[in-house]
Amino acid sequence: MASKAKVSLALLLLSLLVLCASLAQAKDPELKICQNQCKRQKQQCERNCDEYIREKKERERQRGEGNGGVERESYDREEEREEQEEEEEEEEAEDNPFLFEDEDFESRVETDEGSVQVLQRFTKRSKLLRGIENYRVAILEADPLTFISPAHFDAELVLFVAKGRATITMVRDEERMSIVCDEDRKSFNLECGDVIRVPMGTPFYMINRDENEKLYVVKILQTISIPGHFEAFNGPGGEDPESFYTAFSREVLQATLKADGFQLDKLFHKQRKGSIMKASKEKIDALRQHKQGSAGIWPFGSFSSAHIYNLFNKQPSKSNQYGSLYEALPNDYKQLQDVDLSVAFANITRDSMVGPIYYSKATKISVIVEGEGYFEMACPHLSSSRSRGQRGGRESSRPRKSSTRYRKVSGALRPGVVFVTPASHPFVVIASRNSDLKVVCFEINAKGNIRYNLAGKGNVMNKLEKEAKELAFNLPAREVESIFNLQDGDLFFQGPKEREEEYGRAFE
Structure with missing residues (x-):
C-alpha cells in the first residue's frame, strides 16, 4: 500500500509540473500559485524517498542479525575476494615492471628521414619506479645528411651518441649573461661515444653530417616543470613542426615583429617537412664547418671542447x-x-x-x-x-623464517x-x-x-670478518672463503x- 501511495504521489507531482509548464507558455496569472504547489509536492516526495531508504536499511540490518551475521560474513568474504583479485591484477601488471620494449615507446616525431621515440613515464608501469618519475628516456634516429629543427626543452638533457657522427649547435644570450663575446652560438662535432649536456631552456639544433651512416642518439631527460612530463618548444617552424610563435594572436605578432599579415603567413605556414628533414650536402658542410667553441664562459665553466666528454677516449x-x-x-x-x-x-x-x-x-x-x-x-x-x-x-599468523x-x-x-x-x-x-x-x-x-x-676480485663477502662469515653462513670461514675465492675475474x-x-x- 505504501508503495502505491508513493507512485500516486509521483504521478500527481508530474501532472502538476506539466500543468505549470502549460501555464508558463500561456503566461497564466495563476502560474505563481501552481509553482508553489509543485515545490511543496516535490519536498514531500523527497522526504518520502529518504524515509523509504532508512526503512530498507533497518530491515536489512534486522535480517542480518537474525541470521547470526551470515550476510555480514558473506559480504566480508566477497570484499576480501575482490581485494585479493585487485592485488593479483596489480601483481600481474607488475610481473616485470623493470623491462620496457617497443610497445612502451611513443612516437613524438616521425618523418621519412628519422624519428624520436620516447619511453613512457616509469611510474605508468609501476609505483616501484616512483623514485625516477622525474626522468624520461628518448631515442633519436636520423638518416644521413639530415637536419633536426631547432627547439628548446623544459627539461635538462644529456645526450649520448651511440652511432654515427653529428654536429650540435647551441644558442646563448650573451647580453643576459653579461658576457663579452663575438658569437651567440657554439657548434660541436660529435662522434660515437660522445656525451654532451644541453641545459634546460637552451635552443639547439643538430645535423647528421655523415653521408652514409645513420645517427643514433640516446637521451636522458630530467623533467623540472611537471614531474615525468616534458615538451619540446619549436621556435622556427610552420605547420610541421608548428612554431610556438603561432600561439600568439596575430595583433601581437604584428606589433612585436613589425610585420604585416602577408609576411607572417609566409613565415609560419611554409614549413611542412617535419622536425627531421633532408638537407643538401652543401648546407650540411656549411653547418659542420662553423667555428667550434674555444673561449668564453657559458653556461657554467668553459664552453669549449671540455663541454664534450668521449667515453672511448680514455682507458x-x-x-x-x-x-x-x-x-x-x-x-x-x-x-x-x-x-x-x-x-x-x-x-x-x-x-x-x-x-x-x-x-x-x-x-x-x-x-x-x-x-x-x-x-x-x-x-x-x-x-x-x-x-x-x-x-x-x-x-599470516604463522611465524616467518x-x-x-x-x-x-x-x-x-x-x-x-x-x-x-x-x-x-x-x-x-x-x-x-x-x-x-x-x-x-x-x-x-x-x-x-x-x-x-x-x-x-674484491667481492663483498670476502671483506667480511672471519667470525661474521661463520655466523652468517653457519659454516667454517675457510669453507666460505674457498667458494668465494674460486672466481679470480673482475x-x-x-x-x-x-x-x-x-x-x-x-x-x-
Missing part, C-alpha cells in the same frame, strides 16, 4: 676478455655534476656476463644498442606483493629494450652466444654512489654454460 674502468666498461662520472665530467648523473657504456663479449653487482644509491637505466642477451635481478618488493596476495591481503623473501626478475634483451635496476638491487647481465651485447647506461643519484661486486666473467629455456630463442 676503460674495467676490462678483460669478457667485456669492457667505460664510465663518465660526475667528478670526470663537470657537466654531469649539476644533474647528479653518470653515463656508462658496457660491451659484454658474447657468451659472457657482467655481475652480480649492485649500486649503493644509484638507479641504473640501461638501453640496449646492439646484440642480444638477458638479465636477472633479485627483487624483494614483488615477492612481498605476491605473498600478501596469496593471503588475501591479511598477514625470514623477514625478506626475494623474487627473480628477468627478461630477454635486444636492441631498443630498456631495463631498470633500482638502487641496492643485485643484478647480472648476460650476452648471448651469438653476439656481443652493447649497453648504454644512465645512473641517477650518482654522487657518492658505490658499485659493490658480489663475485670475483666484474666480467664467462657466462653460464647452460641457458634457461625461456631465453633459448634469444640466442638462436
